[in-house]
Amino acid sequence: MEDKGLNRRQLLKYGVQGAAATALGSLLPSGTIKAQTQNRSNAKSGKLVVIGAGAFGGWTALHLLRKGYDVTLVDQFGPGNNQASSGGETRLIRALYGEKQHYFDMVLRSLELWKENEAKMGKKILYQNGLMALYKNGNDPGLKASLPMYKKAGIDVEMLTPSEAGKRWTGVKTDDLEEVFFDPTAGFLKARQGCEAVRDLFVKEGGKFVQQQVKKENIKGGKATSILLADNTTIEADGFVFACGPWLVRLFPELTKKLIVTRQAAFFIASPAGASDLMENTLPTWFNRDKEFGAYGMPGCEYRGFKVAWDIRNDIITDKFDTYQRYVTLDEMDHAKKIVASRFPKLTGRPILEQRVCQYTETPDREFILDKHPGVDNLWVMGGGSGHGYKHGASFGEMAANTVNGDLAVNPIFALGRLL
Secondary structure, X not given: OOOOOOOHHHHHHHOOOOHHHHHHHHOOOOOHHHHOOOOHHHOOOXXXXXXXXXXXXXXXXXXXXXXXXXXXXXXXXXXOOOOOOOOOOEEEEOOOOOOOHHHXXXXXXXXXXXXXXXXXXXXXXXXXXXXXXXXXXXXXXXXXXXXXXXXXXXXXXXXXXXXXXXXXOOOOOOOOOOEEEEEOOOEEEEHHHHHHHHHHHHHHOOOEEEEOOEEEEEEEOOEEEEEEEOOOOEEEOOEEEEOOOOHHHXXXXXXXXXXXXXXXXXXXXXXXXXXXXXXXXXXOEEEEEOOOOOEEEEOEHHHOOEEEEOOOOOOEOHHHOOOOOOOXXXXXXXXXXXXXXXXXXXXXXXXXXXEEEEEEEEOOOOOOEEEEOOOOOOEEEEEOOOOOOHHHHHHHHHHHHHHHHOOOOOOHHHOXXXXX
């Protein structure tokens, strides 16, 4: 494919189709992009089971199904459930990733896949209302590393002065900033509804979904033969993909000693009446690059409130991730209010409408996991979303399907060996 840039009108119309295919050349071999649309009658056959119907597992099951496999998708609580890392209302999708070229490429491919599949789903999941990154200090190294990637992909982004940004987005305080970056192709995805939509499309196209807990895998002669479910039934298959988030720690303790599970809080703030400049049809998603009030969020999707969240790195709940009480603290609520007051003055003093606590399953290097179990030839482990996995689900699922299928080798970036 020729490395041609797209103009702004084409990008907004087609959702960066074409640019992503070019960018993915650094990760995927020639022909992989076309693999997801191949005729199933020409693909490999066999029975596969995918465990976990979150962002990773759901898309993996769908891509494998389209390759001609007989696929069963299993999840203990259902797609996008409120115990899963892929649950909740919304997730950012953005290609701004510093020097991480592979994640930049994967986001562009995910945008393509959501665009291609939304019509089949019959639901609106992707909202490309843009991303503004607000920098209190200039010359951010991550931004500087990303700009050449945008240029090569043919994506027109903007660097605005604080004054220009303040005039465009009147609900944002900009007079203490050094620079503002805007990517019009970014936005957000409906998280829970996205998982449900992928599962529904998977079933519509011939896949089987089972809502049941997996107790263990049965291994014989270096191969997995079946999985045992909580109701004491078994599912036999030729291959298995475990994409079950923090439950990997329970099922494969020998492989996941370096993984940690952390609790993460998100808040939804009530916008004042008439504040149209704080709604999703006007305001982009945002990053606040501030040492004291660093955070990210998005305007009120479907009138649910103005979302604000930040990474909590010191609250580790690995051993009790599925039993702890999911409450936020008073300090966290107070910090959320201070964040929005510092950057969105109209939200000063506004009440918190909702709060959620979800969890990250983090690898030490924050890279994902996609590899074959070292002792089981037909069992694959997929996970380690590390707080940024949802946006990549569509393309990472495609990569997983191509890897399981044998069209791709295991990418060393995601290999299990680095964690053992």
